[in-house]
Amino acid sequence: GENVEQHPSTLSVQEGDSAVIKCTYSDSASNYFPWYKQELGKRPQLIIDIRSNVGEKKDQRIAVTLNKTAKHFSLHITETQPEDSAVYFCASDGSSNTGKLIFGQGTTLQVKP
Amino acid sequence: DGGITQSPKYLFRKEGQNVTLSCEQNLNHDAMYWYRQDPGQGLRLIYYSQIVNDFQKGDIAEGYSVSREKKESFPLTVTSAQKNPTAFYLCASNRQGMNTGELFFGEGSRLTVL
Numbered sequence: 001g002e003n004v005e006q007h008p009s010t011l012s013v014q015e016g017d018s019a020v021i022k023c024t025y026s027d028s029a030s031n032y033f034p035w036y037k038q039e040l041g042k043r044p045q046l047i048i049d050i051r052s053n054v055g056e057k058k059d060q061r062i063a064v065t066l067n068k069t070a071k072h073f074s075l076h077i078t079e080t081q082p083e084d085s086a087v088y089f090c091a092s093d094g095s096s097n098t099g100k101l102i103f104g105q106g107t108t109l110q111v112k113p
Numbered sequence: 114d115g116g117i118t119q120s121p122k123y124l125f126r127k128e129g130q131n132v133t134l135s136c137e138q139n140l141n142h143d144a145m146y147w148y149r150q151d152p153g154q155g156l157r158l159i160y161y162s163q164i165v166n167d168f169q170k171g172d173i174a175e176g177y178s179v180s181r182e183k184k185e186s187f188p189l190t191v192t193s194a195q196k197n198p199t200a201f202y203l204c205a206s207n208r209q210g211m212n213t214g215e216l217f218f219g220e221g222s223r224l225t226v227l
Contacts, residue, residue, distance in 0.1 A: 042220070044218050093213040099209055100158055105155040
C-alpha cells in the first residue's frame with residue numbers, strides 16, 4: 001500500500017523567514033496531495049492541495065510543488081508569522097480510489113517572533 | 114451550522130472496558146473515516162465507510178469496530194482487545210466522486226485508559 005514519509009519532524013524558523021516541509025510517497029498512481037494544518041488542540045484543516053496534473057500551486061504565502069517523477073511534494077511558507085506555528089501534515093490518496101488519505105508523520109513548525 | 118460533531122471530547126475509562134465514540138455529520142457526505150493520532154506518528158486510518166451499511170478496515174483496525182446504519186452517523190467502538198487505546202481519535206468525511214477531495218474533520222475525542 002501507499003506510504004508517505006515527511007521531513008523534518010520539527011522545524012524552527014525566525015519570523016519572516018521561509019519554511020519548507022518535504023514529503024515522499026510510494027504509489028506512483030497517487031493523484032491527490034493535500035496539506036493540513038493542525039493548531040494545538042484543534043482539528044486538522046486543509047490549507048492547500050495539488051493534483052497530479054499540476055506541478056505547482058500558490059495561495060498567498062503558501063505554495064506546494066509536486067515532482068511526479070521523483071514522487072515527492074513540498075510545502076513552502078514564505079514570510080512566516082507566529083500564527084503559522086502548528087503541526088503540518090502532508091497526505092496522498094494512493095491508488096485505491098476510495099477517497100481515503102494516507103498521512104505523513106507530521107512536522108511541528110515553530111515561528112519565533 | 115454544518116459540520117462534523119464528535120463526542121465526547123474527553124473520555125476516561127478503565128482497562129478492559131469497551132468504549133464507543135460518536136461521530137455525526139450533516140454535510141450530506143457519503144464517505145466517513147476514523148483516524149487515530151499519536152505523537153510523532155501522524156494520522157493512521159482505523160476504518161472507513163463509503164456508503165451506508167458497508168465499511169472497510171484501514172491500516173490499524175485490530176481492536177476496533179464500527180457500524181454505518183445511517184448516512185449521518187459512524188460510531189467507533191474501542192474494544193478491550195485494543196492493546197494501547199489511549200490516543201486522540203479523529204472522525205472525518207468527504208464527498209465521493211471521480212476525484213478524491215478534501216477531508217473535513219471533527220474536533221476529535223481524547224481517550225485515556227487508566
